[in-house]
Each structure stands twice: as C-alpha cells, then as structure tokens.
Amino acid sequence: MDKIEQTARKWLKDRGVTPDDIAELVYFLQQQYYPNLTKEDCLQNVERVLSKREVQNAILTGIQLDVLAEKGGLQEPLQSIIQSDEGLYGIDEILAFSIVNIYGSIGFTNYGYIDKQKPGILAHLNDKSTGKCHTFLDDIVGAIAAAASSRLAHRSTDSQ
Numbered sequence: 001m002d003k004i005e006q007t008a009r010k011w012l013k014d015r016g017v018t019p020d021d022i023a024e025l026v027y028f029l030q031q032q033y034y035p036n037l038t039k040e041d042c043l044q045n046v047e048r049v050l051s052k053r054e055v056q057n058a059i060l061t062g063i064q065l066d067v068l069a070e071k072g073g074l075q076e077p078l079q080s081i082i083q084s085d086e087g088l089y090g091i092d093e094i095l096a097f098s099i100v101n102i103y104g105s106i107g108f109t110n111y112g113y114i115d116k117q118k119p120g121i122l123a124h125l126n127d128k129s130t131g132k133c134h135t136f137l138d139d140i141v142g143a144i145a146a147a148a149s150s151r152l153a154h155r156s157t158d159s160q
C-alpha cells in the first residue's frame with residue numbers, strides 16, 4: 001500500500017469512518033436484491049473501491065477542506081459556505097460524483113437514494129451538533145457505498 005492510499009485510509013479513520021461502516025451502507029442498499037448477501041461481500045467491495053487512486057484523491061481533497069473549515073483556515077466566502085454546509089454549494093456532490101462515475105450509471109441511483117435516506121454512519125456525519133464539519137465527507141462516504149454497490153451488482157450479473 002503506497003503513501004496516498006495509507007493516508008486516505010488513515011484520514012477516513014481519523015474522521016470516524018471505518019470500511020465496516022461503509023460496508024453497512026452497501027448492505028443497506030443491496031440486501032433486498034441479493035438475499036444471500038453477506039457483510040463480508042459488502043466489505044470486500046468497499047475495500048476494492050478504496051484501493052482506487054481516483055477514490056483516494058477524492059477522500060484526501062474532501063477531508064482536507066472539511067478539516068480546514070473546522071479550524072477556520074479557509075478564506076471567505078469559502079470558509080462560511082463549507083463550514084455551514086450551504087445547500088446550494090454543490091461542489092461536495094460534484095467531488096463525490098468522481099467516485100460514483102467509476103462504476104457506471106447505476107451508481108447514481110444508489111447515491112441519490114442513500115443521500116436521501118442517510119442510514120448508519122451518514123446520520124452521524126450529518127449531525128451538526130457534534131461541532132465537526134463533514135460537508136465533503138458525508139457525500140464521499142455515500143459515494144463509496146454507491147460505487148461498491150454498483151461493483152457488487154455488476155459482478156453478480158457477470159457471474160450468472
């Protein structure tokens with residue numbers, strides 16, 4: 001594992017997100033379609049998504065901006081926009097799309113659905129009372145789950 005992957009994984013962990021948390025989201029999205037699906041299958045797909053450089057780059061960029069916003073380290077007007085997670089900003093979603101894109105269009109449906117439902121770790125990341133800024137991270141985590149779900153769906157179709 002190289003420096004970029006190590007750092008991306010460490011920063012995710014430091015911000016309170018484990019691969020297991022993301023695997024739970026994949027299970028939430030896919031269990032209705034695959035009755036024999038296991039958490040282990042979900043985790044394996046999350047791990048493969050996390051091993052992609054495009055995904056690591058998105059993680060590093062998004063978390064860096066969240067952390068700087070939390071410390072008040074950005075310049076205005078960006079500081080207020082990111083710190084308050086302003087609804088019309090939209091660049092957090094655009095960055096997340098770079099992850100969803102990797103596994104094709106069905107990822108977008110999964111991403112939209114999970115972004116509305118906000119199960120598991122996503123509810124925690126969206127809890128503003130924690131004092132943390134997760135403007136980018138919530139979308140990145142949802143996108144990794146959506147991408148892993150797409151990967152899982154493509155693989156199971158290919159093997160039929």
Ligand SMILES: [Mg+2]
Binds near residue numbers: 092134137138139
């Ligand atoms: Mg966001």
